[in-house]
Amino acid sequence: xNDYDDESLPLSVKELRARAAGIARRLEAEGETLSxxxxxGRSIARSxxxxxxxxxxxxxxxYESRLPRGRSYLRNGTVxxxxxxxxxxxxxxxxxxxxxxxxxxxxxxxxRWAQLRKQCFGKIGSLVDLVEGKLSDPIVELLCDRDxxxxxxxxxxxxxxxxxxxxxxxxxLAAVLYGIGARLDDDPALFFVLRGVDQSELFSGxxxxxxxxxxxxxxxxxxxxxxxxxxxD
Numbered sequence: 001x002n003d004y005d006d007e008s009l010p011l012s013v014k015e016l017r018a019r020a021a022g023i024a025r026r027l028e029a030e031g032e033t034l035s036x037x038x039x040x041g042r043s044i045a046r047s048x049x050x051x052x053x054x055x056x057x058x059x060x061x062x063y064e065s066r067l068p069r070g071r072s073y074l075r076n077g078t079v080x081x082x083x084x085x086x087x088x089x090x091x092x093x094x095x096x097x098x099x100x101x102x103x104x105x106x107x108x109x110x111x112r113w114a115q116l117r118k119q120c121f122g123k124i125g126s127l128v129d130l131v132e133g134k135l136s137d138p139i140v141e142l143l144c145d146r147d148x149x150x151x152x153x154x155x156x157x158x159x160x161x162x163x164x165x166x167x168x169x170x171x172x173l174a175a176v177l178y179g180i181g182a183r184l185d186d187d188p189a190l191f192f193v194l195r196g197v198d199q200s201e202l203f204s205g206x207x208x209x210x211x212x213x214x215x216x217x218x219x220x221x222x223x224x225x226x227x228x229x230x231x232x233d
Contacts, residue, residue, distance in 0.1 A: 011095075011096065013076055016076050016077075016078060016094070016095075017076055017077050017078075019094055020076070020077050020078045020080055020094035021077065023080060023092075023094050023098055024036065024080040024081075024094075027080070027081075027092075032081075034080055034081040035081055035082055035183075036077070036079060036080045036081060036082070037079050037179040037182050037183050038074060038075065038077050038079065038179075038182065039071070039074050039075050039178070039182050044071065044178050044181050044182055045181040045182050045184060045185050046185050047132075047133065047184055047185045047188050048132065048133020048134075048135075048188070049131075049133060049184045049188040049191045050182060050184035050185045051181070052133075052143075052144050052151070053151070053181040053184055053191065054178060054181040055144075056144070056146065056151040056152075057177050057181075060153075060154050062154050062168075063154070063174070063177070066169045066170065066171055066173075067169075067174050067177075069171035069174060069175075070173070070174020070176075070177060070178050071174075071175075071178055072171075073093065073095075073171050073172065073174070073175035074175040074178045074179055074182065078093050078094045078095065078172075078175060079091055079092075079093050079175050079176060079179045080092050080093070080094055082176060082179045082180070084180065084183060084190040084193060084194050085193070085194075086193055086194070086196050087104060087106070087107055087194065087196050088102065088103070088104050088105070088194075089103040089105070089176060089180055089194065090102050091103075091176040091179065093161075093172040093175055095163065095171075095172060097163070099161055099162055099163045099172045100161070100162050101160070101161045101162075101172055101173055101176045102160045102161075103157065103158070103160070103173065103176060104157075104158040104160075105152050105158070105195070106156040106157075106158075107195060107196030108150060108195050108196060108197050112148060113197055113201075115148070116142065116143070116148075116149070116150065116202065117201055117202055119142055120142065120143075120202045120203065121202070121203060123136065123138075123139055123203075124139060124202055124203040125203075126203070127199065127200050127203070130199055130202060130203065131188050131189050131199065133188070150191075150197075152195070159173045160173075161173050180194070
């Protein structure tokens with residue numbers, strides 16, 4: 001902790017939560033549309049992609065010392081807004097002040113994506129299976145490989161928070177990194193949006209195609225529509 005960390009003026013959990021709730025109410029009254037994210041229970045995330053995201057960030061020693069504080073901040077409701085966009089996450093985190101967080105993530109390198117497509121083709125049953133993480137162990141190992149899989153490496157993650165903490169990874173950023181995993185529980189397809197890839201390319205050229213030698217499963221298409229909240233003709 002340094003002299004500029006907002007923990008130099010410690011807030012109790014009750015105060016931290018009350019302050020975050022108050023700021024959120026004020027912003028919403030001013031017309032802001034917020035997408036808060038938090039965590040309940042022992043696990044930050046429950047879905048396959050959410051858990052895999054959290055495991056990946058925890059695997060890097062560069063993040064190790066600040067991640068526990070980030071978990072606490074997320075659990076205490078301080079991430080009052082988190083939006084996932086192509087290659088970028090924006091967030092508002094309440095501490096002693098309201099902090100603006102932006103995390104930019106490089107897209108999957110074209111050569112890596114091409115290799116993953118080649119290795120996965122014909123081995124994933126459907127887009128629904130992919131989004132829901134219903135995958136064989138070899139495919140899970142392939143997609144989650146720290147060096148050649150879909151998840152970003154530390155030098156592909158660019159962190160920015162306007163708090164006065166000089167650390168590369170302040171607790172507000174750490175809370176947002178975990179918040180991404182929690183958000184993927186609600187919409188796992190956002191992982192592929194964030195990484196800048198079309199997930200359907202892992203098994204098919206487009207949604208209208210299925211694997212070679214297999215018929216289109218209409219139940220799969222119905223499940224897909226439910227998963228993404230869209231209508232398919």
